[in-house]
Amino acid sequence: xxxxxxxxxxxxxxxxxxxxxxxxxxxxxxxxxxxxxxxxxxxxxxxxxxxxxxxxxxxxxxxxxxxxxxxxxxxxxxxxxxxxxxxxxxxxxxxxxxxxxxxxxxxxxxxxxxxxxxxxxxxxxxxxxxxxxxxxxxxxxxxxxxxxxxxxxxxxxxxxxxxxxxxxxxxxxxxxxxxxxxxxxxxxxxxxxxxxxxxx
Amino acid sequence: xxxxxxxxxxxxxxxxxxxxxxxxxxxxxxxxxxxxxxxxxxxxxxxxxxxxxxxxxxxxxxxxxxxxxxxxxxxxxxxxxxxxxxxxxxxxxxxxxxxxxxxxxxxxxxxxxxxxxxxxxxxxxxxxxxxxxxxxxxxxxxxxxxxxxxxxxxxxxxxxxxxxxxxxxxxxxxxxxxxxxxxxxxxxxxxxxxxxxxxx
Amino acid sequence: xxxxxxxxxxxxxxxxxxxxxxxxxxxxxxxxxxxxxxxxxxxxxxxxxxxxxxxxxxxxxxxxxxxxxxxxxxxxxxxxxxxxxxxxxxxxxxxxxxxxxxxxxxxxxxxxxxxxxxxxxxxxxxxxxxxxxxxxxxxxxxxxxxxxxxxxxxxxxxxxxxxxxxxxxxxxxxxxxxxxxxxxxxxxxxxxxxxxxxxx
Amino acid sequence: xxxxxxxxxxxxxxxxxxxxxxxxxxxxxxxxxxxxxxxxxxxxxxxxxxxxxxxxxxxxxxxxxxxxxxxxxxxxxxxxxxxxxxxxxxxxxxxxxxxxxxxxxxxxxxxxxxxxxxxxxxxxxxxxxxxxxxxxxxxxxxxxxxxxxxxxxxxxxxxxxxxxxxxxxxxxxxxxxxxxxxxxxxxxxxxxxxxxxxxx
DNA sequence: TATGAATGAGCGTTCATTCAT
DNA sequence: CATGAATGAACGCTCATTCAT
Numbered sequence: 102x103x104x105x106x107x108x109x110x111x112x113x114x115x116x117x118x119x120x121x122x123x124x125x126x127x128x129x130x131x132x133x134x135x136x137x138x139x140x141x142x143x144x145x146x147x148x149x150x151x152x153x154x155x156x157x158x159x160x161x162x163x164x165x166x167x168x169x170x171x172x173x174x175x176x177x178x179x180x181x182x183x184x185x186x187x188x189x190x191x192x193x194x195x196x197x198x199x200x201x202x203x204x205x206x207x208x209x210x211x212x213x214x215x216x217x218x219x220x221x222x223x224x225x226x227x228x229x230x231x232x233x234x235x236x237x238x239x240x241x242x243x244x245x246x247x248x249x250x251x252x253x254x255x256x257x258x259x260x261x262x263x264x265x266x267x268x269x270x271x272x273x274x275x276x277x278x279x280x281x282x283x284x285x286x287x288x289x290x291x292x293x294x295x296x297x298x299x300x301x
Numbered sequence: 302x303x304x305x306x307x308x309x310x311x312x313x314x315x316x317x318x319x320x321x322x323x324x325x326x327x328x329x330x331x332x333x334x335x336x337x338x339x340x341x342x343x344x345x346x347x348x349x350x351x352x353x354x355x356x357x358x359x360x361x362x363x364x365x366x367x368x369x370x371x372x373x374x375x376x377x378x379x380x381x382x383x384x385x386x387x388x389x390x391x392x393x394x395x396x397x398x399x400x401x402x403x404x405x406x407x408x409x410x411x412x413x414x415x416x417x418x419x420x421x422x423x424x425x426x427x428x429x430x431x432x433x434x435x436x437x438x439x440x441x442x443x444x445x446x447x448x449x450x451x452x453x454x455x456x457x458x459x460x461x462x463x464x465x466x467x468x469x470x471x472x473x474x475x476x477x478x479x480x481x482x483x484x485x486x487x488x489x490x491x492x493x494x495x496x497x498x499x500x501x
Numbered sequence: 502x503x504x505x506x507x508x509x510x511x512x513x514x515x516x517x518x519x520x521x522x523x524x525x526x527x528x529x530x531x532x533x534x535x536x537x538x539x540x541x542x543x544x545x546x547x548x549x550x551x552x553x554x555x556x557x558x559x560x561x562x563x564x565x566x567x568x569x570x571x572x573x574x575x576x577x578x579x580x581x582x583x584x585x586x587x588x589x590x591x592x593x594x595x596x597x598x599x600x601x602x603x604x605x606x607x608x609x610x611x612x613x614x615x616x617x618x619x620x621x622x623x624x625x626x627x628x629x630x631x632x633x634x635x636x637x638x639x640x641x642x643x644x645x646x647x648x649x650x651x652x653x654x655x656x657x658x659x660x661x662x663x664x665x666x667x668x669x670x671x672x673x674x675x676x677x678x679x680x681x682x683x684x685x686x687x688x689x690x691x692x693x694x695x696x697x698x699x700x701x
Numbered sequence: 702x703x704x705x706x707x708x709x710x711x712x713x714x715x716x717x718x719x720x721x722x723x724x725x726x727x728x729x730x731x732x733x734x735x736x737x738x739x740x741x742x743x744x745x746x747x748x749x750x751x752x753x754x755x756x757x758x759x760x761x762x763x764x765x766x767x768x769x770x771x772x773x774x775x776x777x778x779x780x781x782x783x784x785x786x787x788x789x790x791x792x793x794x795x796x797x798x799x800x801x802x803x804x805x806x807x808x809x810x811x812x813x814x815x816x817x818x819x820x821x822x823x824x825x826x827x828x829x830x831x832x833x834x835x836x837x838x839x840x841x842x843x844x845x846x847x848x849x850x851x852x853x854x855x856x857x858x859x860x861x862x863x864x865x866x867x868x869x870x871x872x873x874x875x876x877x878x879x880x881x882x883x884x885x886x887x888x889x890x891x892x893x894x895x896x897x898x899x900x901x
Numbered sequence: 902t903a904t905g906a907a908t909g910a911g912c913g914t915t916c917a918t919t920c921a922t
Numbered sequence: 923c924a925t926g927a928a929t930g931a932a933c934g935c936t937c938a939t940t941c942a943t
Contacts, residue, residue: 910936921928
């Protein structure tokens with residue numbers, strides 16, 4: 102291992118440390134009440150160092166979504182490969198629910214809350230890995246003639262993701278009182294019927 | 302009219318005046334850019350008077366909730382009376398969308414934002430007029446054997462409302478870029494198929 | 502009982518109620534944090550009623566001292582009548598300590614704290630019943646030739662009271678950790694020697 | 702001198718500058734009338750800089766405590782070295798009075814006020830330089846058989862300091878109307894008799 | 902790379918007191 | 923005697939971001 106990679110490793114570790122602490126604070130106090138100063142104090146770094154790793158406070162949120170995408174690329178895509186279309190859609194969105202449940206209702210609530218007024222629209226961007234993955238499944242289903250072709254794959258994907266976000270939002274409003282994963286599975290099974298040709 | 306009620310009347314008028322101007326500013330400029338000072342200047346009252354009627358700036362948002370049910374009782378219930386089941390459901394939730402569109406994306410965003418962490422769960426209480434009205438329609442549909450009887454009226458109602466809230470949330474995240482009313486109509490028509498016996 | 506005295510009784514009761522609640526708040530939160538509004542809410546009266554009974558917020562403090570004087574006139578003066586000079590001085594100031602201990606360290610702390618910057622000087626006024634009573638004892642002692650005549654009765658009285666206040670202040674700083682009554686007794690016995698002719 | 706210490710030096714200088722100006726204003730106008738804005742304007746810094754160095758306006762008061770012991774170690778200890786016991790006690794406590802008088806009644810009032818409810822008990826800690834110095838004098842006096850041995854040096858020291866604080870508190874309540882230094886001298890001479898064997 | 906002192910415009914909020922009713 | 927809506931000047935404090943070192 103050479104010097105450069107050592108530095109890189111340390112840099113990555115610092116960034117991850119900042120991110121972890123920031124997310125901790127985010128879920129505890131919310132975006133507005135999470136102060137850059139405090140993150141730095143807890144992470145044992147200087148304010149300058151923070152801005153070396155993140156271009157702005159909001160960048161924390163964006164990085165988090167990148168983490169989600171990473172999770173989907175690493176774990177979800179392989180998991181649904183080879184499944185039947187129906188199952189893979191339910192599983193795919195089910196794993197989105199699992200991710201949210203794992204992160205905890207506090208953090209997810211804060212993310213959904215801050216999304217409403219954030220400048221960036223990373224959350225709903227169709228370019229992200231998460232929607233892309235689902236779109237691919239839908240398109241495969243359309244090629245197989247299992248999924249309706251009178252609606253574009255984009256439309257169907259967005260409908261499904263919006264529905265999923267609606268359920269997660271609902272779960273947040275209910276303060277995580279019910280099992281998100283189970284609820285998501287049932288609801289997606291119900292809703293996805295709208296897009297399949299054989300409704301039974 | 303005695304002295305006491307005169308005072309009360311004046312007090313109520315002042316409160317309503319503050320509320321009107323505040324909501325005006327809220328939808329024009331957003332919560333953060335809506336300044337207490339400005340509200341007071343426009344309302345022709347002192348800052349102290351504002352804080353006499355509202356315990357904080359955020360209180361403005363909370364007061365708004367109370368208007369929603371009033372709107373439904375006054376306008377929505379009569380409007381859907383006598384319609385066919387399918388139409389009445391679409392219309393009912395469509396009017397929810399209309400209400401949101403009328404109020405403006407800024408105000409609705411604030412409502413959806415503050416719901417996530419509010420102590421009260423106004424949104425999701427089944428006791429409110431809004432869900433009750435929808436439930437009645439669903440039950441009528443079940444009695445007519447148009448709507449599935451294997452799912453409870455409560456379940457179907459909650460599904461529909463949650464889906465609607467999901468779309469409104471999505472509309473907020475998209476900063477009101479698309480027409481909520483049209484989107485809601487199409488989406489509900491799509492989704493409601495899941496609950497009707499004859500899916501065509 | 503005629504109408505007038507009924508009214509008077511009610512008035513007195515209201516005033517006492519305000520005073521009790523105010524003192525409760527005073528000891529809990531301190532003078533600055535005790536709000537007139539809150540007092541009124543807790544007492545179930547209007548703000549106007551408060552200002553009917555008290556000319557200002559600070560008046561609460563002044564009334565409290567009047568209560569102290571009342572206590573001394575009612576209970577302390579009779580109690581020390583007939584005692585020997587030495588005993589009566591120790592007893593007199595001892596009862597001051599007892600009063601403080603009864604009221605609790607919180608309230609006394611707040612009183613001592615607010616005294617430092619109060620506009621009124623009721624606390625240290627020589628005209629009050631409390632210092633007058635002690636002065637009489639000292640003068641009696643001087644006439645009996647038990648107490649030094651080279652110092653004025655005023656001077657001795659002030660020295661004793663100041664010393665007593667110093668001890669009470671100390672007790673406050675120590676958060677009432679020691680027994681004020683015992684400490685006061687011992688200390689006054691020690692200090693009062695300075696003013697007696699036969700020091701043994 | 703390296704970069705780091707340069708920064709540190711500048712930081713310290715700024716903090717000291719703020720402190721000096723704040724204390725100046727404090728004794729001139731009192732705590733409430735001393736405005737953070739004004740401090741900053743006079744110090745030629747931004748409001749943010751003030752809050753970078755002090756967590757609140759009250760923090761100014763707290764910082765002042767730390768100077769007292771320094772003053773005693775630097776000035777008082779040398780001054781009383783070699784004096785006779787009686788003189789040194791009077792002088793020692795007299796210099797405490799001089800310190801208070803020099804600082805001004807406003808500042809000292811603030812100290813005495815905030816002591817009552819402060820978390821730390823700086824005033825009454827026996828570990829500080831101030832009480833330690835007095836205790837040493839008392840112990841020397843006991844070894845010389847000038848001071849009573851039936852009372853512990855601790856007890857006598859505490860009695861004297863408490864008495865002194867009582868007088869300073871009284872001086873504060875009287876808004877510095879009389880000469881604290883003269884009053885302290887006379888009073889300590891009077892009181893200290895209680896602890897000397899030859900009372901004349 | 903990293904530090905951390907400095908920026909500074911801007912805002913919500915307080916609350917004893919009054920006085921028309 | 924009692925009410926309580928209204929006053930309104932005044933102030934402490936925030937905090938993301940920058941940049942000289």
